[in-house]
Amino acid sequence: MILSFTKSSASAHTLLFEPKGSCFVAQRYWKGILWYAKSDMLWRASAWISVAPKGTERAVAALQDVAKSRSAWESEHYILIKDGRGLPMTTSGNIMKDADGNLPGFVARITDIAACKKPEEALQESERRYRLLAENVSDVIWVTDMNLRPTYLSPSHTRLTGYSVEEAMGRGIEESLPPASFKAAAEAFAKAVVSQEKGAGNAVLGLPPLELEMKRKDGSTVWVASTMNFIRDSDGRPIEMLGVLRDITDRKRAEELFRALSESSPVAIYVVSDGTFQFVNPQFQRYVGYTEAELLGMDPLEMVFPEDRSRVRQNAVQMLRGERAAEYEYRIITRSGQTMWVMETVISIQYLGRRAALGNLMDISERKESEEKLKETLAELERSNKELEQFAYVTSHDLQEPLRMVASYVQLLSQRYKGKLDTDADDFINFAVDGANRMQRMIQDLLAYSRLSTRGKSLELTDCEAVLNQVIDNLKLAIEESSTVITHDALPVVPADDSQLSQLLQNLIGNAIKFRSEVPPGIHVSAVERGSDWLFSVRDNGIGIDPRYHERIFVLFQRLHRRDQYPGTGIGLAICRRIVERHGGKIWIDSELGKGSTFYFTIPK
Amino acid sequence: MNMEEVGRPIEILLVEDNPGDVRLTQEVFKDSKIRNRLHVARDGEEAMTFLRNGVNRGDGARIDLILLDLNLPKKDGREVLAEIKADDGLKHIPVIVLTVSSAEEDILRSYNLHANCYLTKPIEFDEFVRIVRSIEDFWLAIVKLPAG
Numbered sequence: 001m002i003l004s005f006t007k008s009s010a011s012a013h014t015l016l017f018e019p020k021g022s023c024f025v026a027q028r029y030w031k032g033i034l035w036y037a038k039s040d041m042l043w044r045a046s047a048w049i050s051v052a053p054k055g056t057e058r059a060v061a062a063l064q065d066v067a068k069s070r071s072a073w074e075s076e077h078y079i080l081i082k083d084g085r086g087l088p089m090t091t092s093g094n095i096m097k098d099a100d101g102n103l104p105g106f107v108a109r110i111t112d113i114a115a116c117k118k119p120e121e122a123l124q125e126s127e128r129r130y131r132l133l134a135e136n137v138s139d140v141i142w143v144t145d146m147n148l149r150p151t152y153l154s155p156s157h158t159r160l161t162g163y164s165v166e167e168a169m170g171r172g173i174e175e176s177l178p179p180a181s182f183k184a185a186a187e188a189f190a191k192a193v194v195s196q197e198k199g200a201g202n203a204v205l206g207l208p209p210l211e212l213e214m215k216r217k218d219g220s221t222v223w224v225a226s227t228m229n230f231i232r233d234s235d236g237r238p239i240e241m242l243g244v245l246r247d248i249t250d251r252k253r254a255e256e257l258f259r260a261l262s263e264s265s266p267v268a269i270y271v272v273s274d275g276t277f278q279f280v281n282p283q284f285q286r287y288v289g290y291t292e293a294e295l296l297g298m299d300p301l302e303m304v305f306p307e308d309r310s311r312v313r314q315n316a317v318q319m320l321r322g323e324r325a326a327e328y329e330y331r332i333i334t335r336s337g338q339t340m341w342v343m344e345t346v347i348s349i350q351y352l353g354r355r356a357a358l359g360n361l362m363d364i365s366e367r368k369e370s371e372e373k374l375k376e377t378l379a380e381l382e383r384s385n386k387e388l389e390q391f392a393y394v395t396s397h398d399l400q401e402p403l404r405m406v407a408s409y410v411q412l413l414s415q416r417y418k419g420k421l422d423t424d425a426d427d428f429i430n431f432a433v434d435g436a437n438r439m440q441r442m443i444q445d446l447l448a449y450s451r452l453s454t455r456g457k458s459l460e461l462t463d464c465e466a467v468l469n470q471v472i473d474n475l476k477l478a479i480e481e482s483s484t485v486i487t488h489d490a491l492p493v494v495p496a497d498d499s500q501l502s503q504l505l506q507n508l509i510g511n512a513i514k515f516r517s518e519v520p521p522g523i524h525v526s527a528v529e530r531g532s533d534w535l536f537s538v539r540d541n542g543i544g545i546d547p548r549y550h551e552r553i554f555v556l557f558q559r560l561h562r563r564d565q566y567p568g569t570g571i572g573l574a575i576c577r578r579i580v581e582r583h584g585g586k587i588w589i590d591s592e593l594g595k596g597s598t599f600y601f602t603i604p605k
Numbered sequence: 606m607n608m609e610e611v612g613r614p615i616e617i618l619l620v621e622d623n624p625g626d627v628r629l630t631q632e633v634f635k636d637s638k639i640r641n642r643l644h645v646a647r648d649g650e651e652a653m654t655f656l657r658n659g660v661n662r663g664d665g666a667r668i669d670l671i672l673l674d675l676n677l678p679k680k681d682g683r684e685v686l687a688e689i690k691a692d693d694g695l696k697h698i699p700v701i702v703l704t705v706s707s708a709e710e711d712i713l714r715s716y717n718l719h720a721n722c723y724l725t726k727p728i729e730f731d732e733f734v735r736i737v738r739s740i741e742d743f744w745l746a747i748v749k750l751p752a753g
Contacts, residue, residue: 405625411730412632440729 140224140245143231146238148173148189160224160247162217178221181212185226189241192228196238211248223252266362268342271349272300273356287342287363289335300359305331305339312344320348320357329364341368392450395443403443407436438569442557445571449556452578457497459583464491464536467498468525471505475513482513488525492534494603500579505538507572508599512540514566517594533585533602541596550589576601614640616667620652620685621645621674621703629730630672633737644668649680653688656695670740671700701740 134141134154143152149172153165161168161176174182188210209225216222224245230238262269268284270277277295285292288303304312308330318324327345334340344361351358410432418426465488472479472486479486486509494501505525512523519541527536545553545560552558554577559570580587580601591597617634621627627645634643646652656668671689675682682702689695 401623405629408629408730408733409625412629415730415734437729 137244139247142226142241142243142245144173144241146240148186148241151240157245160216160222160245161214167217176214178213178215181214185210185212188228192230193238196230209246211252214245222247223249268361268363270295270300270359270361271351271356272359273351273354275299278351278356284361287334287340287361288332303332303334305333316344316346316357316359319346329368341365388450389454392447392454395446400440400443403436403440407433407440410436442569442571445569446556449571449575449578452500452575453582456500456582459495459497461493462496462498462501463493464496464501464527467502468505471502471509474502474506475509478510478513482516482521484513484516484521484523486523486525489527491525491527491536492529494534494605496583496603497579500582504576504579504601507576508538511572512538512542512597514568515540515542515597517541517543517596529605530602533604535600535602537598537600539596539598544593544595544597545589545591546593547591550591553589554587614642615669616642616644617670617672618644618646618652618655618668619672620649620677620682621672622647622677623674626674629733630737633734637737637741639741648678649682649685652685653680656689657692668698671698672703673700674703 134152137154138156138159139154140157140160141152141154142150142157144150150169153168155165157168158164163171168176173185177185209227211223211225213221213223225248226243226245228241228243231240231242233239262281265281265283268287269279269281270284271279276297276299280292280295285295288295290298290303301309301313312328312330315324315328315330319328327343329341329343331339331341341364342361343364344359346357346359349356349358410429414426414429414433417429468488468491478484509523509525513521522541524539525536526539527534529535549560553560554573556574557570558574559566559568576599577587580603584604585602587599587601589597589599619627619630621630631643631645634641644655646655652671652673659668673682673685677685686700686702689698689700
């Protein structure tokens with residue numbers, strides 16, 4: 001029981017009295033506060049109460065009351081301590097009882113009202129605790145005097161800056177901070193001093209922590225956030241500064257990176273939560289023409305083209321839920337009233353502790369414009385293609401009808417009147433018949449040429465060797481008549497329109513036979529892989545072609561020879577080129593007059 | 606067909622709207638080795654009227670062969686062919702269809718109209734003459750058949 005009383009707080013002191021009033025146990029702090037030696041303390045209760053003039057009677061009365069009523073008491077009075085000063089105290093007391101109910105004495109607690117000075121040991125205890133705390137936190141605790149000279153730095157300072165505490169104390173604050181941060185710190189300090197002098201007290205406490213850059217021993221810097229408080233003397237005058245530094249380098253770097261990204265990004269970036277803009281980067285402002293102040297708090301859908309609104313909302317919601325991966329496109333109306341096409345993605349984020357949508361959008365007006373133009377051009381192309389097809393039909397049907405009439409009747413004339421008129425008439429009729437016949441053939445060739453694309457089949461894997469054998473079979477008669485020898489290497493399987501491939505080979509081999517030299521024709525067909533293509537070649541020992549005609553021979557109806565030497569309209573190689581191009585390849589010739597020709601063409605694998 | 610009929614001219618109906626083609630056909634048949642009579646209908650309706658009147662008359666022109674152009678005003682060649690082949694009195698008559706393109710030939714096949722022959726226009730004059738000659742040969746082969 002006694003022990004429990006002795007564990008009192010620093011400003012309360014406990015004494016035990018016997019019933020008659022003699023003090024027999026004094027709590028240890030008693031010594032500290034009253035400056036009496038222990039031996040001096042065993043004095044009569046009436047004696048110490050009587051030395052406080054003002055409180056004497058009340059205290060005595062109180063003690064007597066307690067003795068009579070056996071209840072607790074409390075009273076205020078002065079007591080006199082050894083150096084002669086009277087201190088305002090409260091005393092309170094309880095009647096003590098032993099196990100048998102006897103009264104061995106009573107307890108008095110004297111409480112120091114002013115608490116002007118903490119007992120030394122309590123202070124030491126408390127200081128020990130604070131020190132323990134200060135030495136073990138990862139934040140840095142600093143104390144400076146009013147000239148900003150460090151008087152204490154917690155050891156974590158070493159981890160933060162690389163300087164030992166001693167080194168750091170020696171360096172002082174100006175050396176520790178880069179100029180900009182030192183300036184900021186000095187200004188904050190000056191402001192705090194001024195405001196506390198004006199009676200604002202610890203006004204700095206209300207300010208957000210000061211963010212400063214600090215030099216590290218290795219030459220790099222760290223960013224810290226620091227609090228700042230005054231330590232005051234008993235009169236309330238600030239005598240020291242104290243604060244806590246927290247390492248915010250990671251946050252600061254992230255902020256710097258974010259700012260650099262957001263400010264220099266060609267992408268417009270925004271954050272929306274609760275249906276309004278919370279953040280917009282400079283590019284976004286440039287896009288829409290509104291200022292940041294105008295945008296914050298604005299509903300993003302307001303600037304969306306009205307017809308696009310529901311689609312935008314739907315797409316955004318789907319994307320935020322992760323149900324959609326592809327960006328979406330819509331129109332916005334800028335402040336100046338212009339329509340702008342944008343492409344957007346959104347993701348769900350936490351912003352200032354709330355669910356928000358982070359949007360990225362790009363101006364695709366130019367792309368849209370060229371898309372529109374392309375669409376128009378394509379439509380135009382389609383229309384002109386249709387016209388061409390119509391033209392092909394006109395040539396096939398409508399032109400051929402009257403031509404057939406001309407050809408048929410001049411032939412009827414020829415049949416019925418040959419030799420019955422004069423020789424001039426026979427010549428004239430012959431020219432007319434020849435002209436009409438040639439025109440019919442040209443029109444039919446032109447039709448065949450135009451049908452290569454309109455009637456072409458889709459490309460299927462085709463065995464070129466089988467096609468070649470078919471071609472050789474088709475040309476059997478011409479081959480036998482001319483004693484042609486055709487050889488070939490192994491030929492691949494390629495994606496092709498087999499009937500067109502057949503026509504291609506037939507035209508090339510047919511030409512090789514047609515334009516043969518004096519020696520019997522020898523033709524060799526081969527194919528080698530070249531990158532993503534097959535390179536085919538058809539080599540002959542024919543009359544060859546002068547290099548200056550190598551381009552011209554592939555043009556429609558271009559002929560290099562007189563009709564009476566070599567018949568034909570000049571369609572064959574034009575058809576070959578069209579077929580090869582339709583298959584995604586190229587065709588060319590390597591030849592010299594009198595040295596044979598090699599036709600090359602490629603077909604993609 | 607019996608032997609009494611040998612010697613009578615072949616009765617041919619040309620259904621054709623183009624006067625040039627009509628005259629050309631007439632000229633070619635004029636030079637024919639065998640006697641023939643070429644009747645001309647300028648459209649589908651005229652052709653059907655001609656054919657049905659002949660049947661109704663009983664003693665009218667008995668048509669041995671029809672040359673039918675597909676592209677006709679009013680009733681076109683496809684309808685004419687379908688009506689001929691659906692008529693018991695007419696369906697035995699051989700029909701040679703003159704088509705403009707191979708595409709139309711395909712269409713005809715899909716209609717399954719039982720034309721006996723297709724000729725694709727434009728045909729060269731020589732070829733046309735050859736065809737007429739082969740019609741003659743065909744005719745002569747038929748008339749030479751013993752009575753059945």
